[in-house]
Amino acid sequence: MLTRRDVLKLGGADGSVLFVRGRAQPSAANTLHKPVGEHPLICPYCATGCGMIAAAQEGKLVNLEGDPDHPINRGQLCSKGEAARGFVESPYRMTKTLYRAPGSDSWEEKPIDWMIREIAKRIKETRDKYWIRQDDDGYVVNRTEAIAFLGGSSNGNEECYMFIKFARALGLNYIEHQARICHSSTVPALGESFGRGAMTNHPIDFKNADVILIEGGNPAEQHPLTFKWIMEAKDRGAKVIVVDPRFNRSASRADVFAQIRVGTDIAFMGGMIHYILENGLYDEYYVKNYTNATLLVDPEFKTATDLDGLFSGYNPTPDNPNEKGVYDRSTWKYQIGEDGYAKRDLTMTDPHSVFQLLKRQYSRYTLPMVSKITGIPEAKLKQIYELFGSTGKVDRVGTITYAMGATQHSYGTQHIRAYAVVQLLLGNIGRAGGGVNALRGHSNVQGSTDHALLYHILPGYMPVPDRKFPTLQSYLEAKTPKRLLPNAPNWWENLPKYFVSQLKAWWPDVDPQISYHYLAKLGPHVGGKPDGSSDYSHHALLHAALAGVLKGMIAVGQNPAMSAANVNMARKALDSLEWLVVLDPFETETAAHWKRPGVDPKNVGTEVFFIPTPVWAEKTGSITNTGLWAQWYEKAAEAPAGTVDEMYFFTKLVEELKKLYAEGGAFPEPIVNLSWPEWSEEQAVAWAKEINGFDLTTGKQVASFTKLKDDGTTAAGNWLYSGSWTEAGNMMARRDSKTDHPAHIGIYPNWAWCWPVNRRIRYNRASVWFDSGQPRDEKRWVIRWNAELEKWEGDVPDGGWKPGTVLPFIMKSDGLGHLFALGLKDGPFPEHYEPWESAVLNPFGQQNDPVCKVWHFKDLDVYGDPKDYPIIATTYRLTEHWHTGMMSRNVPWLLELQPDPFVEVGAELAKQLGIANGEWVLVESARGAVEAVAIVTPRIQPLKIEDEKGARVVHQVGIPWHWGYMGGGARPESAGNALTPSVHDPNCFIPETKAMLVRLKKLDKPPKKIDLNYGVKG
């Protein structure tokens, strides 16, 4: 007889045992059984990218199970993946197109044709009325600040590409999606360090590591099938270290666990950098040859050791009222020689060399100091530093993996940078089993980022033109970087080819010199609202609505009424819109914001259009997993009658807009001349081919981005994906999971396709000896030079040049990994700062990130004092739930596993507050409150810390953030983001949703559940 616990174990609820169901053995030929209607799918939840096989008859799913041929999950699924059929068959799926008039208390059912016509009218009226041809300073900017596009990282690549083409053609600047609020700090951190802002390796690669440091993530619960590969390494003898505020399920399988005070990870990593340098644990060959340690920095540059936590150039009085300060970064640069290249000292003894500056920067991060800040005992710190530092040898390798616990801080970018600095010192980048491995949350948040649903980039990470560049020529000249070392490949020299090809993909019949003007230009907001800056990011967007600048919004698969930091502010922002279009399979809190608890619909003037959409199993396309594998999935089931496919909706909307603009309007050309395929069931194929790119003279698909040109004869929607759909066919649909690398490192090159150019381990030329091209680690070699055949073997090399010629970090203009960062706003080296809300004083002087952004909108953006809110809090996710809960609380099986919001409270704190296990409590911050069940646990222990106020104990609590006022398990006060602050990292504007101050109070009785009030159900 199985106990409930046994069943939970089988479901992966303890993070250790996963479902293995159905066809556990790989099929003989990796083929699909079409006669019984089998279709390949990729799991719609986390970005591990597990394969599924769906069987359908007469358009209905009859089975959904793990794909036994898939190289990552090999037939297994975690509890969410296993329940995914319940997502398709959820009783809460919406099937009617609904309209809510301003002030109304109910939805009205409307035909889709009427909805599309009305939405097109709203877009045109708003765009025309608030069109900005010239800004306050006279620059031509061709944009509107009155319309926003939001979403959708659960959509496929082809949909995301379609969204961005639509939004850019309208001239929007407010274009954002989930990546801004989850991993946006990863992109500048890894981009600045290595050249590309994405995971360096891939999920299977964890099996190759000797030491795995998990910090700021919890893959046993959030990425269970990625964790499987960490366990595979452990079975082989690897050591697993977990550093986290809670003893979580990853920690339960670790060899070493350290409980850290929330938000002090840079101090922890700074201590590791100090330890590695002091004890000579770094890989000297790698540091000298492959990092910028040898380069000389401007003699005027000062580290944070010299200036009490600040770097040289600080100005505490910026123009922007929401910024705390601003740096003049003119000393954060290399010394340039007469030959025009950066100066280098190969001995690394020059006091201005990056290596010596690094030593100086981290000289304060001693074991006693780090222990006082983090609360981790010195002996434990030493144990971890020794263990991870042991990977600085060629026959040892270590990896660091993380997720939101690392990214969502006011200094999140620098946090990830600290990982990069450690891994560069230890020579762990470019190697099998190494890397800095960002674990992405949404199934396609990598792809949606690649396709640039973000205000500041275009697909393929090209910068959006700024108002300062009035012509294509001036933009390309300014944005194409100059080489800083003679043997640096400086791949971004190719920017003109990619940029012009993108313009030709969008407006093929228009000269690129002209279509350049079709792109909205970045620059300060006109009229100074919401804060006069050039920030159009997620939080700025919401503040623009509050300030009356933003009038209309289209949200696809995104739920800001739950996912934004400080949701009480975000919900008011939605109330301030004139119109809102929501496309989603479920009636989200965003769609229903006007009828939320405590609000009288009469007082909300927002007109809302709700379009119910199919779910992933009812569509075809590709999604890109956290390891950058673009994987094709096939429509398995028919969507319920009444749902509206996103491609159909946007195609018809564009047709309607083209019709309206043919009759005139503000700057009609970008819309009228926009290329757009006709609607068909196969439209995803047309988009995929456009993304890959083709030769306009022959009509043939290009084989890779090396075929793209800047003369207007090629078109490619996203250069990074060139090679994904070539003349040889759809590379993303490949299913060979038997062919591996000769060293069996698990790269499976013929399974799906990986950007760029199907390379599976980025920066892999740093894994070989520079002159010979032979692997430094023979056992786990990634690439090697075959001198006889004069070619590289193994993975696709990161640059195919001969050994001894060019440096390995090809996207950097110096070809080197960056210990010293040149392009960040808050410092060339990571420095420890306290979270904006903190109960502790920073012993290094400067309390907070000196250039972080702190919003102040009336009484909505407010901040707590430790006297009133003495407890440190963090938020996190559960295995059984999914972000804002729409894709899991609406799945009855998952809701049953985790029905109620809860807060984890340490036993000592619970005793102090008189709270017993299972009692309901109120968790309050300065901004809002959550009613939750107290789980009194030894998993969170009190921490001993010390600052100017003396040695003392601090308490922390942890809160999952999935519950809201709509969907299964709805409760009035349950959103974790009601507690979080409106504070941002200065580099990427990610909010600090992982650190805040709260207080706890026992509730007399459980709060009421909400009587579900779903729209007009059929």
Ligand code: SF4
């Ligand atoms: S949620 Fe993630 S780990 Fe779980 S089955 Fe889906 S892709 Fe795999």
